[in-house]
Amino acid sequence: MENHLLNIGFALLLTGIMVNLYSLWWSTERLQNIIKGIFWLALLSLTVAIIVRIAATGRLPSASMYEFILIFTWAILCLFVITRQKFNSPVFDLLSNILVVLLLLAASFLPSETRPLMPALQSAWLHIHVLTAIIAYGSFAVAFCLAGVYLFQENNTATAELRRLDQLIYRLVVLGFVFLSLVIITGAIWAEQVWGNWWTWDPKETWSLVTWLVYAAYLHARRTYNWKGRKSAVMVIVGFVVVLITLFGVSLILPGLHSYI
């Protein structure tokens, strides 16, 4: 059931990419409504797939890389449809759609079987830590797509519209930054409960700190040097590359305490 729903969602999003590509050249209100419908249906099928998994395991899907990608993708889709109410652009639709499809594709290569929670993961902190993580990284992901839109449309968009886009990116980064702070804090409190060490310079921990420092530098550069617009967008893209290293690169290359995810 869960797989069927995920396949439906995946097929919808793939169709979405094709419609998006078409809409880059020839955009009508009807086409926009179709795209909107596709996103909502994909979000619905992903939501039901996650609910089915929660019902089967009795817990939040957060104990493996497969499960994390699933809820991370769901968070991106949620934040995307909310952001889309404020800023609508075929390039934004396309970039977000491609990102979500790539994530689901990556998940399809990972083992999806449910496994019982190991003792270290049996804590209410797991849910708080993971929920804050998907909001943080989801916000950075949507900000990254918008930064891509900024760079793509910079030369053929009105200044007021660009300023509005820049402001939206900033707000998403702030949301991500606040939640990333909470991810690090909840992770540290939890680690102290489990191992007696709130910080061990484990690669995942360290890279989450690196991510935090990069976005902190973005926020400070924006305020101090008035880094807005293009420079700001480039920094958001660099930030998201660091996010991808933190989430996936570290798990694939560097061993550590987060080896299960």
Next chain:
Amino acid sequence: MNKQHPVKTIFPALTSMQTAIYLLILIALLSAVGTIIPQGEESRFYIQHYGQYPGTFITLLGLNHLYQVWWYQVLMGFLCLSLLLCSYQRLRRTCNLASTGSLILHLGMVVIIVGATWSLGYAKSVYLEINEGEAAFLKDYGLKEGYLQVKKFKVDYYPDHSPRQYYAHLSLQDYKGGNYEENIAVNHPLEAAGLKIYQTSWSWSMQADVIQDENKQQLSLQNGIAVPLPDNSSLEIKALFIPDYQEDGMGLQTKSPYPNNPRMLATLMKEGQIADMMVLAPGESQNLGGYTIVFQGFAPYTGLTIKEDRGVNMVFTGFALLSLGLLIRYRNLYRRKAA
């Protein structure tokens, strides 16, 4: 020549936001480097892996224990100062709620770093292995006075025999006469008498008599750990515990993790090589390379981490300040039309 006092040069630099940004980026880059270079290895490891000059360079700069090296700590100290000074200056220039939030969140970061440094210098952490039914005097391990007993140890398993949870029933008596009794588990440490006790590890311990001629030695053998025989330094005995032995000759595998049909696989090792090997049931005695081995009994032992660390409270206060500061700093972000 106009030579300024170093403090007069450093101070304005630390109040500049530019310095803060450079420090943030520098610390981010260095922290990332620390995840790429393996930490805590001997110097010859780096020479073997990276070559003579890069390996020596790594150990010389302390990149092999980067997060503890003095200059990394100094950078953190500078960042602390810079954060505080910048936030204070901003508050002086524009005294509003957002600036106050900014000051609180930066103060939170400083409190976290100070707490962490305090822990680095003064916290005590000891790892102890205690058999079920046995006890330890904590003062013997450099901690404050106390008597810690492991009354019971239990592992719960899922149907697929993967561990669900580890429980240790502890009794702690402190020097003031306080008595604390609690069932601890992973994620549920015991917090009492200024100590925190964590369930960290476990395994089986086997009691065996080793007899040669008229000489009888009682040994407590931990699962998989070789112990030198007391009267012969070149010989070691290693015991493996098989909780649920399969009688059907399917090798030395266990049917389940439960001690339904326990056996001890005793191995006599000479200079790292196996000299003799024997499987014994409880109460059974066998000849192992000229020694008579009697398998007297078995019990689980638990590995406990015991911590004395006041820095953690400071760090958690820093977390609270940081969260509060962020909330105040960005409270209006989604209300206003433009920031």
